[in-house]
Amino acid sequence: MSENHDLSPEADVTEQQTPVTPAADTPVETGIPMEADPADVADQATPVPLDEDDEFRPSS
Known part of the structure; x- marks a missing residue:
């Protein structure tokens, strides 16, 4: 590594x-x-209204 490896542009x-x-x-x-x-x-x-397809209900 060079000497100025830890220098970064301001x-x-x-x-x-x-x-x-x-x-x-x-x-x-x-x-x-x-x-x-x-x-x-x-x-x-x-705004787009939600319908029944937008709600996720896991089956029991």
Whole structure:
């Protein structure tokens, strides 16, 4: 090994010590891509109701 094997670039060290999210209480922003069709975005944002196939009930 060389003498500088334990040296790391400063930018990488800072990035790795930075939390992914600054705080848990901040809302997550969902961005819309510029090329997104507004009708598709509205359709995907609509919640899908659960039906009987979505519930897992093990047989006894």
